[in-house]
Amino acid sequence: MKICLFVTLSFLINFYSSNEPIIVAKPKPILTAAEQTDKYLPYLKGKRIGILANPTSIIGKRHLVDSLVALGINVVKVFGPEHGFRGNASAGVIIGDEKDPNTGIKVISLYGSKRKPSVEDLKDIDLMIFDIQDVGCRFYTYINVLRDVMEACAENNKELLILDRPNPNGYLVDGPILDMSLRSGVGRFPIPIAHGMTIGEFAQMINGQGWLANKMICKLKIIPVKNYTHEDAYTLPVKPSPNLNTQQSVMLYPIMCLFEGTIISQGRGTYFPFTVLGSPALKGTYSFSFKPVSIKGMSEKPLHMDNECYGIDFRNYDIELLRKSKRINIQWMIDFYQAYPFKDKFFDRSQSDQMLNIDVLVGNSEFRKQIIEGKSVKEIQDSWEPQLSEYKTMRKKYLIYK
Numbered sequence: 103m104k105i106c107l108f109v110t111l112s113f114l115i116n117f118y119s120s121n122e123p124i125i126v127a128k129p130k131p132i133l134t135a136a137e138q139t140d141k142y143l144p145y146l147k148g149k150r151i152g153i154l155a156n157p158t159s160i161i162g163k164r165h166l167v168d169s170l171v172a173l174g175i176n177v178v179k180v181f182g183p184e185h186g187f188r189g190n191a192s193a194g195v196i197i198g199d200e201k202d203p204n205t206g207i208k209v210i211s212l213y214g215s216k217r218k219p220s221v222e223d224l225k226d227i228d229l230m231i232f233d234i235q236d237v238g239c240r241f242y243t244y245i246n247v248l249r250d251v252m253e254a255c256a257e258n259n260k261e262l263l264i265l266d267r268p269n270p271n272g273y274l275v276d277g278p279i280l281d282m283s284l285r286s287g288v289g290r291f292p293i294p295i296a297h298g299m300t301i302g303e304f305a306q307m308i309n310g311q312g313w314l315a316n317k318m319i320c321k322l323k324i325i326p327v328k329n330y331t332h333e334d335a336y337t338l339p340v341k342p343s344p345n346l347n348t349q350q351s352v353m354l355y356p357i358m359c360l361f362e363g364t365i366i367s368q369g370r371g372t373y374f375p376f377t378v379l380g381s382p383a384l385k386g387t388y389s390f391s392f393k394p395v396s397i398k399g400m401s402e403k404p405l406h407m408d409n410e411c412y413g414i415d416f417r418n419y420d421i422e423l424l425r426k427s428k429r430i431n432i433q434w435m436i437d438f439y440q441a442y443p444f445k446d447k448f449f450d451r452s453q454s455d456q457m458l459n460i461d462v463l464v465g466n467s468e469f470r471k472q473i474i475e476g477k478s479v480k481e482i483q484d485s486w487e488p489q490l491s492e493y494k495t496m497r498k499k500y501l502i503y504k
Contacts, residue, residue: 132336135265135302135325136161136233139173142263142325145229146175152219152227154181154212154251157188158235158267158340166233166265171205178226183234183247184213184343218250224258231263235342236301237352238271240280241288241359241463242342248301249290249308252320261321266302266502270352272332274298275497276430277356279489280465288458289465294490295430296356298332298497306500324502331503335425344400351376353421357430363460363470364448366438367411370456371395371404379438380413381406387441388412405456413438432479439473449474 135141136159151170153159159166167187171177180187180202187202187209200209210223224230232251234244255262277295291313299307302324309319330336341347346355351374358376361368369378371394378392385391391412394404414434424431442448449470451457461467472482 130329132268132330132334133328134267135327136166136267138325138328142265143173143175145263145323146170148176149228150176150178150226151229151231152179152181152224153177153231154183154234154247155187155231156183156234158338158342159233159265160340165204166231167202167207168204171207177205177207179223180207180209181219181223181251182209182211182213184243212247212250217247219254221258224254224260227260229261229263230255231265232301232305233265233267234301235267235338235340236269236304237342237346237355238269238274238296238298239356239359240277240291240293240295240297240465242355243287245297245301245304246287246290248305249313252305252308252322253314253318256314256318256320259321261323262305264302264305264322264324266300266324266327268327268330268334268336269298269300269332270336270338270349271296271356272298272300272334272336272503273425274356274428274430275494276428276490278464278466278469278486279493281467284462284465284467286459286462288462292493294486294493295360295465299500300327300502302326303500303502306502307497310500311496326502332501345370345375347400348374348377348417350417350419350421353424354416354419357432357434358416360432360435360460360463361438362458363451363463364435364438365405365442365450365453365457366413366448367392367394367405369394370401371397371407373397373400374417375401377417378413378415379434380411381442382409382411383443384412384441385410386412388414390415403456405454429483432482435473436479445474 153167155166161169167177167180199211202209236244252262274296275298279294280289280292282292305322337349346352355376358368361379366379366381369375372392391410393410394407396402439448449460460470
């Protein structure tokens with residue numbers, strides 16, 4: 103027995119002390135659908151193309167529209183959502199139709215007098231393309247734009263080609279399912295706060311669940327992301343909107359956005375929005391501070407403008423803690439409510455037109471009451487069941503990335 107043990111130990115020592123390199127396979131790079139031009143360029147040839155795009159619609163460092171035009175594709179119209187096609191409009195600012203100065207192509211706004219393409223808009227289009235980066239939250243409104251474009255295509259018998267992109271919060275499926283009596287512009291589907299799907303997957307869910315008018319079906323062609331799963335960390339190459347301007351803000355967004363239904367500033371009016379929380383009333387409670395100011399193109403009338411806000415800086419918070427928990431950190435909401443000295447003002451929208459309705463943001467009228475009543479994180483999360491688990495089961499039918 104001793105001889106066998108000696109031989110085994112000698113073998114292991116020689117194996118690990120040898121000069122032979124240990125080869126570890128590198129993970130293959132994630133490729134967005136837009137980058138895989140060989141998968142869809144032949145399908146575009148000879149067709150009149152319409153594109154729903156914004157600044158995240160890129161191939162490498164070049165805009166999708168500019169790239170396709172340079173490749174000889176006949177792009178006849180571009181449709182722009184909130185913030186505009188080139189991303190030069192502030193949140194909530196109404197946008198009109200225009201001509202793109204770079205290409206001369208007509209740009210039709212879907213964030214002005216209408217929210218979906220008209221019969222006239224689609225009349226001279228053979229194929230629509232949708233290519234916009236989403237961040238995986240119910241209140242991030244590009245999934246609403248997706249639904250409206252799908253409905254317009256279904257009504258006008260047009261096919262929609264989706265160039266899919268990773269969901270940076272794809273690991274996260276959490277939050278209460280929207281009570282449809284609270285349906286609004288920041289919540290149109292019976293899904294949780296974090297839906298855990300890419301745009302391509304969500305489009306399949308819209309069709310499959312009958313969420314278009316009269317349960318119409320939009321003809322879809324989806325080009326998938328290559329080498330991607332929902333568990334993969336994905337750093338966005340372009341900020342998805344003016345106030346989600348860092349990867350940290352994107353990853354914190356599922357909880358930080360809920361604070362827009364409170365008197366607590368989330369950093370709008372700074373150059374680091376959705377990474378800090380604070381209020382003038384918390385002076386003496388917290389030492390960290392920031393001052394919201396008017397910033398053109400980002401937040402021109404932020405909550406607590408020109409007032410010092412005291413709170414917590416989350417810019418160096420370890421996002422891996424969120425990824426491991428797979429939950430929205432509602433403890434932060436509980437902590438700020440408990441710290442705030444004027445409890446009756448915490449959710450009171452009459453103080454500022456910059457505050458949103460917390461019930462509408464969360465998706466139910468219970469969350470606000472639960473925070474006020476001092477319910478624990480577990481008690482609040484348990485109240486989301488069984489609807490959350492039922493959604494997770496339903497979601498599996500539409501996943502492209504298993």
